[in-house]
Amino acid sequence: MPDPRFFMKSSARSLAEIALLAGAEPGPGADLDCRLEDVAPLDVATANDLSFLDNVKYKDQFLTTKAGACFVSASVADLAPKGLNLLISKHPYKSYALAAQYFYPEPVPESDISPQAHVAADAQIGEGCRIEAGAVIMSGAKIGAQSWIEAGAVIGCNVEIGTHCRIGPTSSVSHALIGDHTRLYPGVRIGQDGFGFAIDPAGHVKVPQLGRVIIGDHVEIGANSCIDRGAGPDTVIGHGTWIDNLVQIGHNAKIGQGCIIVAQVGIAGSTVLEDFVAMGGQSAVAGHLKIGAGARIGAQSGVMKDIAPGQEYLGTPAVPIKQFMRQVALLGKMVKKNT
Secondary structure, X not given: OXXXXXXXXXXXXXXXXXXXXXXXXXXXXXXXXXXXXXXXXXXXOOOOEEEEOOOHHHHHHXXXXXXXXXXXXXXXXXXXXXXXXXXXXXXXXXXXXXXXXXXXXXXXOOOEEOOOOEEOOOXXXXXXXXXXXXXXXXXXXXXXXXXXXXXXXXXXXXXXXXXXXXXXXXXXXXXXXXXXXXXXXXXOEEOOOOOOEEOOOOXXXXXXXXXXXXXXXXXXXXXXXXXXXXXXOOEEEOOOOEEOOOOEEOOOXXXXXXXXXXXXXXXXXXXXXXXXXXXXXXXXXXOOOEEOOOOEEOOOOEEOOOEOOOOEEEOOOOEEHHHHHHHHHHHHHHHHHOO
């Protein structure tokens, strides 16, 4: 259960209110006046709690849950234990997420500029911002209204950050333009030199990195991820893309809208991910490739050629997922035959 020392909970709401805010329909016989005080997993929920079932793996917990109400799809509603108030949703997990956001809203910091922060005289700080101790806002930087610069973050010269952004502790941002409602988690590095050099036996020669990083609205970038600025063209992260922890994105990369990039992914320079691409953990894409819209790349895959839109690839080198499964099956047969 959420520890009240770290998570501030809002007041109870009726089942009818929760259904409305979460886009769900009350199930047959549901008590619309039932008041729910918290969210909890199926196996520990009480009569005051709201839960959800989105994976049939947890069906047994659903059959015995003591929750007061539960988000479910219509296909499993008939399995509900007697007395459980149902909230029918096409996307139970999404509905649960919306409800949980009500019970545990993101903190809204008080507007304040700490005396221990360093803010350049010509930096522009929007109304309602919070700048915490140890933060550095350098000359010419612009911070949009209601943004939150946490302790020890460094915002470089002439960087522009939009409204309602949150820049995590010890993050650094340079050579970048960032949209609205974007969040950088602790330790993120944006805009550092790309890995560009000319190879020479007498000593490698650095190529000046003269581009920027352009980040859209509603982007999340996980802890300790690094996004290099472009070498001439910009590195671009599209609206609504979510990037997990420990991700490396090389110079000139173009990431489309709504992409999902899981932990420890590496994307080499000048590669293009079109909209809504998903990359599993520890996968990687070589440079100068194009990954089509809606493509899915499995965990630990190594992509060495372009992928068409909507395709699913797995393995190293990555191949279409059905081909990968046939390869694994054939290898298993060969091993069994020779043991």
